[in-house]
Amino acid sequence: GxxxxxxxxxxxxxxxxxxKIECRSLDFQATTMFWYRQFPKQSLMxxxxxxxxxxxxxxxxxxxxxxxxxxxxxxxxxxxxxxxHPEDSSFYICSARTSGSRDxxxxxxxxxxxxx
Amino acid sequence: DxxxxxxxxxxxxxxxxxxxxxxxxxxxxxxxxxxYKKYPAEGPTFLISISSIKDKNEDGRFTVFLNxxxxxxxxxxxxxxxxxxxxxxxxxxxxxxxxxxxxxxxxP
Numbered sequence: 001g002x003x004x005x006x007x008x009x010x011x012x013x014x015x016x017x018x019x020k021i022e023c024r025s026l027d028f029q030a031t032t033m034f035w036y037r038q039f040p041k042q043s044l045m046x047x048x049x050x051x052x053x054x055x056x057x058x059x060x061x062x063x064x065x066x067x068x069x070x071x072x073x074x075x076x077x078x079x080x081x082x083x084x085h086p087e088d089s090s091f092y093i094c095s096a097r098t099s100g101s102r103d104x105x106x107x108x109x110x111x112x113x114x115x116x
Numbered sequence: 117d118x119x120x121x122x123x124x125x126x127x128x129x130x131x132x133x134x135x136x137x138x139x140x141x142x143x144x145x146x147x148x149x150x151x152y153k154k155y156p157a158e159g160p161t162f163l164i165s166i167s168s169i170k171d172k173n174e175d176g177r178f179t180v181f182l183n184x185x186x187x188x189x190x191x192x193x194x195x196x197x198x199x200x201x202x203x204x205x206x207x208x209x210x211x212x213x214x215x216x217x218x219x220x221x222x223x224p
Contacts, residue, residue, distance in 0.1 A: 004159075034212055043216040044160070044205065059213075093159045095212075104150065105212060107159035 003027055004096050006108035013084055014116055020080045021111045023094030029074035030096035034105070035067075038091040050077050084115040119143045120208055122215035130223050135193040137218045139206035142187065148209040151180060151191050153202045154217070160205060164191070196222045 003026040013019050023033060032051050036044040048064075050056040050071035058064045066088075068080040077096075081088050093110040119142045129135045139149070147168035152160035166173040166180045166189065173180050179192045193200055201222050205214040 006159075036214075044154075044214045046213045049212070091157065095159070104162050104165060105207075105209070106162065107152070109159045110157065112157065 004030075004094065004106045004108040006092075006094055006111050008111060009109060010112045010114075012114045012116065015085050016083055018080055018082045019084055019113060020078055021092055021094075021113075023077045023079070023096065023108050025075045025096040025106070028096075028098050030077075030098060031074065032097045033071055033077040034095045034097075035069060035077075035079050036093045036095070038093065038110075044093065047079075081113065084113070086115045089113055089115045118213060118215070119146070119211060120206055120213060120215045122204075122206060122218050124218050125216065126219040126221070128221045128223065129196050131198055132195045135191075135196045135200065135220055135222065137191040137193075137204050137206075137220065139189045139191075139215055140187060141189075141208060143208070143211070144184075144187065146208040146211065149180070149182065149189055150207050150209055151178075152205045152207065152214075153200075154205060155202050163204075165209075193220075196220075198222045198224050 005024045007022045035047045038044050047062045048056045048058045050069050052071050056069035071077040095105045095107040121140050150165045151163040154160040164175050164178045166182050182189045203217045203219045205217045207214050
């Protein structure tokens with residue numbers, strides 16, 4: 001099946017720094033990518049939807065200036081957490097969808113971010 | 117606004133028995149649903165899907181039923197196995213805002 005990778009799988013950073021997470025579709029072209037966040041023992045929260053070559057659409061309550069999303073190519077989307085704070089610590093997951101109208105969503109393995 | 121809901125946060129069943137996980141939705145325009153399984157610290161993996169032109173889709177031990185009039189779908193796992201223990205999410209393909217998930221525990 002289709003494979004989506006994320007890098008890094010785990011990152012620890014100091015408060016105030018920025019962290020970039022990459023999401024790659026390895027064997028297909030992803031016209032749409034989604035970014036999710038999961039808090040402990042809670043559901044996946046959709047943060048934003050990004051289409052290749054256009055600005056991301058953010059969900060209500062998600063700060064677009066804090067969570068910068070770039071989908072510059074059909075195989076790569078990045079999420080940058082700017083000026084990270086401890087409350088940004090979470091498990092971030094991306095997913096990618098192929099261009100077919102009935103294709104399934106494939107998820108990356110997730111990135112654990114810990115902000116000290 | 118959450119248009120896909122899973123109202124049961126957890127379910128515990130005995131190995132070999134049937135597990136039934138439920139999902140409700142509010143948007144009558146939704147027409148393609150997906151079920152995912154998620155282990156801790158991993159991304160969700162796709163399990164099974166169903167189009168609104170069907171009321172049932174079966175894949176091995178997994179069967180999804182769709183009741184459009186009730187805006188309800190369910191995932192049946194039979195027989196349940198301990199390895200099925202995970203959190204299960206339903207989602208609509210074009211919406212992709214997951215329900216809260218149901219944590220399934222299959223006891224040996």
